[in-house]
Amino acid sequence: MPSVPYPAPRAAAAASGPTVAIDIGGTKIAGALVHPDGTMTATTRRPTPRGADADGVMAAVAEVVADLSESPVWASAVRCGIGSAGPVDTSRGTVSPVNIGAWREFPVQERVVAELAARGADLPTVLAGDGVAMTAAEHWLGAARGHANALCMVVSTGVGGGLILNNQIHPGPTGNAGHIGHISVAFDGEPCACGGHGCVESIASGTAIARWALEQGWTPAGTPDGASGASGASGGRERDATAAGVAAAAAEGDPIALAAFDRAGRALAAAIAATATLVETDIAVIGGGVAAAGDTLFAPIRSHLAAYATLSFAQDIQVVPAMLGTHAGLIGAAAAATMLLPAPPASA
Numbered sequence: 086m087p088s089v090p091y092p093a094p095r096a097a098a099a100a101s102g103p104t105v106a107i108d109i110g111g112t113k114i115a116g117a118l119v120h121p122d123g124t125m126t127a128t129t130r131r132p133t134p135r136g137a138d139a140d141g142v143m144a145a146v147a148e149v150v151a152d153l154s155e156s157p158v159w160a161s162a163v164r165c166g167i168g169s170a171g172p173v174d175t176s177r178g179t180v181s182p183v184n185i186g187a188w189r190e191f192p193v194q195e196r197v198v199a200e201l202a203a204r205g206a207d208l209p210t211v212l213a214g215d216g217v218a219m220t221a222a223e224h225w226l227g228a229a230r231g232h233a234n235a236l237c238m239v240v241s242t243g244v245g246g247g248l249i250l251n252n253q254i255h256p257g258p259t260g261n262a263g264h265i266g267h268i269s270v271a272f273d274g275e276p277c278a279c280g281g282h283g284c285v286e287s288i289a290s291g292t293a294i295a296r297w298a299l300e301q302g303w304t305p306a307g308t309p310d311g312a313s314g315a316s317g318a319s320g321g322r323e324r325d326a327t328a329a330g331v332a333a334a335a336a337e338g339d340p341i342a343l344a345a346f347d348r349a350g351r352a353l354a355a356a357i358a359a360t361a362t363l364v365e366t367d368i369a370v371i372g373g374g375v376a377a378a379g380d381t382l383f384a385p386i387r388s389h390l391a392a393y394a395t396l397s398f399a400q401d402i403q404v405v406p407a408m409l410g411t412h413a414g415l416i417g418a419a420a421a422a423t424m425l426l427p428a429p430p431a432s433a
């Protein structure tokens with residue numbers, strides 16, 4: 086996270102107190118008090134319960150809220166932002182995270198509001214999907230800072246995203262605007278889990294990259310003696326059958342691994358160009374585990390982008406890596422709340 090203070094996401098919020106930020110994912114539930122200069126205090130986390138029912142998962146969220154309430158600045162908090170894995174429906178305050186099976190249309194916003202009130206904090210609260218939260222974070226303190234119109238993406242086991250339009254987060258009526266992973270980029274492509282065909286996620290997610298490479302004959306481990314052999318030979322270095330393993334092979338020149346990332350990069354480039362053409366974004370920020378492959382992913386995106394972003398107003402779109410990493414969830418929950426909720430009175 087940047088070590089120097091930056092303005093709050095909205096000038097009107099600059100005089101306000103901290104935001105209660107909660108980040109809910111499949112592996113952890115985290116919380117922090119995020120201050121108007123972007124610093125975080127009282128950071129806490131719990132593992133997301135496995136095998137628990139809906140209330141059991143919520144109990145972990147309640148523990149995070151309880152930890153935050155012990156901070157000496159708890160009483161000065163002015164709002165709460167919840168960032169959650171999706172699908173989300175912010176119009177109803179519910180979530181159905183793919184990686185939290187116990188929660189289906191779970192009223193997380195209502196339940197968090199009740200937990201806050203029980204600890205003396207009757208705060209306006211907003212729910213955002215994790216892609217929207219990441220977008221708000223990168224616009225405030227990260228790679229999209231200073232850009233009035235931006236697309237931010239998370240490329241991981243899925244592909245999600247969000248939009249900044251005219252310096253405002255644009256979540257849409259249900260909080261799912263900018264979900265670029267389900268733009269179709271292959272008319273005759275394979276079925277996607279969403280029910281569509283040829284979606285970006287079905288080609289460019291980490292899962293899809295590894296699956297396609299394996300189907301083409303890539304092997305996840307080098308030959309034991311280091312001799313040159315089938316695709317996957319790498320002097321005996323062990324690799325796993327994930328996108329990270331494919332990225333390692335691509336970095337060593339494996340042709341199938343390189344082709345897998347070129348295919349993913351082309352799909353992402355087509356979707357980025359379509360978005361830039363539709364809403365005139367001038368930067369695409371990409372984070373998530375697959376983005377850790379660096380130029381193995383970014384080089385083919387930029388190369389293919391020239392073939393898709395051909396109109397004059399889309400030709401100069403930048404494609405850059407996200408900056409905030411693991412901080413994006415909490416900072417994003419706070420930034421989304423600050424951007425979407427009315428500014429509190431100066432005396433709050």
